[in-house]
Amino acid sequence: MTVDRATEQATPSSAGASVGQVPALEFRPGRWIANWNAEDHEQWDTAGRAIARRNLNWSIFAEFLGFVVWQLWSIVVVQLPAAGFTLSTSEIFWLISMPSLVGATLRIPYTFMVPRFGGRNWTIISALLLLIPSIGLAICVSNPETPFGTLLLVAALAGFGGGNFASSMANITFFYPAREKGWALGLNAAGGNLGAAVAQLAVPIVITLLAAGTVNLPMAGLMWVPLILLAAFGAWKYMDNLTSAKGDVTGSVAALKEPHLWIMALLYIGTFGSFIGFAGVFPKLIKDYFPDFSTIGIGTVALSLAFLGPLVGSLARPYGGRMADRMGGARMTVAAFASMAVITLTMVWTLPLKNFWLFLALFLMLFTASGFGNGATYRMIPVIFATSSRAARNGADSVTTQRLASAALGLISAIGAYGGFVIPQVLNASNTASGSYTPAFYGFVAAYVVMLTVCWAFYIRNANRDAMGHV
Structure with missing residues (x-):
């Protein structure tokens, strides 16, 4: 070292x-x-x-x-x-x-x-x-x-x-x-x-x-x-x-004026926000849905399987970025949101089975999809600012667009982290209003569909292959 x-x-x-x-x-x-x-x-x-x-x-x-x-x-x-x-x-x-x-x-x-x-x-x-x-x-x-x-x-x-x-x-x-x-x-x-x-x-x-x-x-x-x-x-x-x-305060102010910053911030709330939000509530969800599995006694110590969620999500992140290099970050992000929506729906629909291991497997798949989405979405940002930002379209040099991309990465990471606050509070509101977390999960599915549509509309549909094809 x-x-x-x-x-x-x-x-x-x-x-x-x-x-x-x-x-x-x-x-x-x-x-x-x-x-x-x-x-x-x-x-x-x-x-x-x-x-x-x-x-x-x-x-x-x-x-x-x-x-x-x-x-x-x-x-x-x-x-x-x-x-x-x-x-x-x-x-x-x-x-x-x-x-x-x-x-x-x-x-x-x-x-x-x-x-x-x-x-x-x-x-x-x-x-x-x-x-x-x-x-x-x-x-x-x-x-x-x-x-x-x-x-x-x-x-x-x-x-x-x-x-x-x-x-x-x-x-x-x-x-x-x-x-x-x-x-x-x-x-x-x-x-x-x-x-x-x-x-x-x-x-x-x-x-x-x-x-x-x-x-x-x-x-x-x-x-x-x-x-x-x-x-x-x-x-x-x-x-x-x-x-x-x-x-680079000037770069940050300029980045805030770029529409792509706000679009990517929305997508990052969906990927990283889901990762950190579900990481925070996963122990609570396990205890509420399957109290007998909240902790598993091994000798004199207790083990919680909640750690597996953030573990697989963390490990998936760099591979999401690497796959985005090959397939395009936008395509990988759309695939991640589609997977997260399907997995969440499946989890909600299988809850009546009261099968903890199925619940755990589906949540691990959800964490994995969010991890892939994290890497893919983060990879998109510098490419978008280099090819499709207002500055790039107006002929700015690479140094200027790199400054904007660097500032955007920091701002988007901050905005995306608010997902860690939103997800617990949506679950809380759902439980308070209906006595169930199910409406909240349906809301998350709807949000993933919206984010999928936004990503597809801005970064895949009618994309110019030279400028946007590898975003």
Whole structure:
């Protein structure tokens, strides 16, 4: 994961000096690197690749913990009644959805933190901020008399973890050349998404380990504290800041004026929003529909199979991007929405069978389809802005369209994350109004059909093959 710093320092200096075209990398105090140019093949091959890979490794680890903290309340809420808490169904759904609401909102300012503070410096800060919701959770769930308002506030602070995605992706964008950026960002995103799965696997085990048939809920937060400190230390010792990482507020404002940004944001709500939204409510749905399978006892510990959903969704994401490279992102996105609609309908229609394993299999298929859709939709964005945006149609050069695409990626990731708030709240409203989640699922099916139609209408129907055929 690390590269000897003296080697890094010496190699680029000699390479840059001999070529006489690209200035040598300059290592400044505070682990700042000047003259970074990932597009220069010699600089990249001699020192850049090793530096970028090391920063990517620690970025993935820190972002992984961000997703862990972001999802903690979705796991803890189903355990609160056993710990003596008395909460209504509506209050439980608010605790599940509040981290997504705050996390999605924080993604917008987090995008600009890397240019302001430096990628390494902000990774340290954003990692240490995760201590607040982790320790806060441990404190407030240790007392069943904790007011609901306090629980909701601490759940909101878990949104720090959701914001980490935007700054992490923005940081890695600056380190990699265009020819390798897609794979690097895919690894960074998938590594972070896996945090939701690992949290749902590990927390039920740890809180019941040696708890003598009860639950030790404070451990749900405390167990991550050493890893958060390790991530902050690793970022401090091994990551770097780039002087070339510049903020692009102008690009973001320009991107907001592009109609394609809003179309793609809608599609991303359907793909990533479904992933993060269902990841949050899956433990609750299992407990409500199949309480006997909410946790499975293995010796002295309890295992929840809810982790399998975000796991398969995370693993499917990079493959969705890769298949989109071959088949076209729009076609893959349409296929993903069609699959999600059919799978959701099948799940609703087979609920009367009361077969947990069928329910689980169908939900895993739903997560997989959303993961493929995540990768495919995200892949579409830079292609669309390079070929079909207003700027591109008006003759803007590639540098301008790349700036717009980069800004759009951050904004769309923020808007899409609001799906993590919408899905729990729609399920909550459905349950409050009818006593059933079924109307909500029919609503999701309708939304997938609408998004499928929008994607087909804008990016497949009558598409000019030269400009849009490979979107």
